[in-house]
Structure formats: C-alpha cells, structure tokens
C-alpha cells in the first residue's frame with residue numbers, strides 16, 4: 001500500500017520511477033521531511049514545511065514550490081492514498097544531469113513524495129521503554145540540515161538493531177565526561193537530571209526536531225521545568241530518565257542504555273507526563 005508522487009505523476013510505490021541521473025541518487029544531493037498523518041490529519045505540517053525550506057536554502061537549492069503548493073500536493077496524495085495513519089515523505093534533490101560534483105548550470109530541483117502506512121507505537125512499548133546503545137558521532141559538521149546523506153545514521157541504527165536495541169545515540173568527542181550526547185540516529189534525546197528535563201541545545205550539532213520543539217513548548221506550558229544545555233555521556237548514564245522524541249515515536253522512554261538499566265528500568269513518570277502534555281498539545285497542530 002501507499003502511493004508515490006514523482007515530478008507530478010502519481011503511481012503506486014512499486015511503479016514509481018526515479019531518473020537514473022538524479023543527483024539525489026549519486027550524491028545524496030538533496031533534503032527531505034517526514035510528516036505524520038493521524039486519522040487522516042497532518043501533524044505539525046507548517047513546522048515541517050518551514051524546516052524543509054530552511055534545509056533547501058542551507059544547501060543552496062531554490063525551493064521549487066511554495067509551502068502552499070507543497071501543501072496542495074500533499075493533500076492530493078493523502079486523498080488518493082486513503083490511508084488514515086500514515087507518513088508523508090517529501091524530498092527535493094538538486095535535479096537531473098550528467099554526474100559532476102559542481103551544480104549544473106541549468107539544473108532544476110526534482111520533487112518526490114510518498115504516502116505510506118505508519119502505525120503508532122504499541123502502548124506496551126511506551127510503558128516498558130526501549131533500549132539504546134551509544135555510538136561515536138562521526139557525522140559531518142552540519143547535522144542540523146535534514147539532508148539525504150544518512151549513511152552514519154543507517155550504520156548507527158543497524159548497530160543498534162544487531163544488539164537488539166531500538167535506537168543508537170550519538171556521542172560527540174570523548175572528554176570530559178565521556179563526550180557530549182547529541183541526538184539519536186532518527187530522533188532527538190532528552191534526559192531527566194535531578195528532576196529537570198534537559199535536552200541538548202540547537203547549536204548546529206543536532207537536527208532541530210519538530211517533536212523536540214513541541215515537547216519543550218508543551219512542557220513549559222504545563223509548568224514542567226526544562227533546560228536546553230549540553231549533556232555529557234556520564235550525566236546521561238546517571239540520569240533518572242532518558243527520552244527520545246521524533247515524528248515516529250513522539251515522546252518515548254528509554255529503559256536501558258548500553259545494556260545498563262536507566263532509572264527504574266521502565267519508561268519513567270516524567271516521560272509519561274511529557275508524553276501526555278505532548279499528545280494533548282498535538283490536537284491543535286492537526287490540519
């Protein structure tokens with residue numbers, strides 16, 4: 001199930017064809033977004049489209065469509081797909097042309113999109129929490145841009161999968177305190193340290209997660225104390241709770257880190273509270 005939109009043409013996922021000379025294929029020369037669809041409604045669409053535009057500008061692609069035009073395409077595809085709980089994936093590459101590193105003088109950005117089913121996480125997983133491993137953050141210096149170059153993230157997630165873990169958390173550098181925790185392979189992270197929710201700042205070393213922003217906003221509105229500051233690996237190992245946030249998992253507790261129990265070994269109470277205020281706040285962000 002699911003449908004694809006490639007440069008204006010809608011097909012099934014299996015029938016979708018991307019031109020061989022697309023620079024996304026050769027260089028990962030493009031950016032993307034993933035938006036959650038809940039009961040037919042898009043979650044935080046405006047935030048995603050804004051980040052999409054920012055990502056394009058950062059890598060010097062002139063947005064080929066306005067946010068309103070992207071919205072129209074998404075709506076058309078959602079209607080055609082008829083999948084109530086789904087993910088919309090949006091991608092723009094620098095376009096098609098002979099393989100050369102420098103931009104092509106007449107290159108036109110290439111837009112692709114798909115809608116595919118995405119179920120919400122099981123409540124039992126939410127209660128139990130998930131296990132994570134840590135891996136060195138060996139990505140390029142601009143992970144705040146949502147580019148297609150996800151090889152370090154792919155390898156990190158695979159390392160987690162091979163150890164029976166759900167996610168891999170990136171750690172930048174080694175000293176002091178074992179290095180700084182940045183984010184995970186496809187989610188942002190936070191920790192409860194001395195009763196306070198702490199999450200790494202937007203300093204260019206992490207993706208500015210839409211879910212991270214909404215978690216912070218809804219937590220502040222609920223008078224839960226939050227702080228954006230660096231977290232060392234040592235601090236995270238001693239945290240009462242560790243939390244992942246992303247479009248896919250929303251706000252999810254971590255029960256184990258590198259084989260060692262976090263807190264009580266289940267998703268913690270503050271994680272649950274953050275999840276609840278996040279979900280309550282989500283209702284106003286559906287279109």
Ligand code: PLP
Pocket residue numbers: 034153183184185186187188207208209210211212245246247248
């Ligand atoms: N960090 C990385 C590296 C990601 O790939 C993602 C999402 O896919 C996130 C964080 C979470 O971002 P968002 O909450 O916008 O989904």
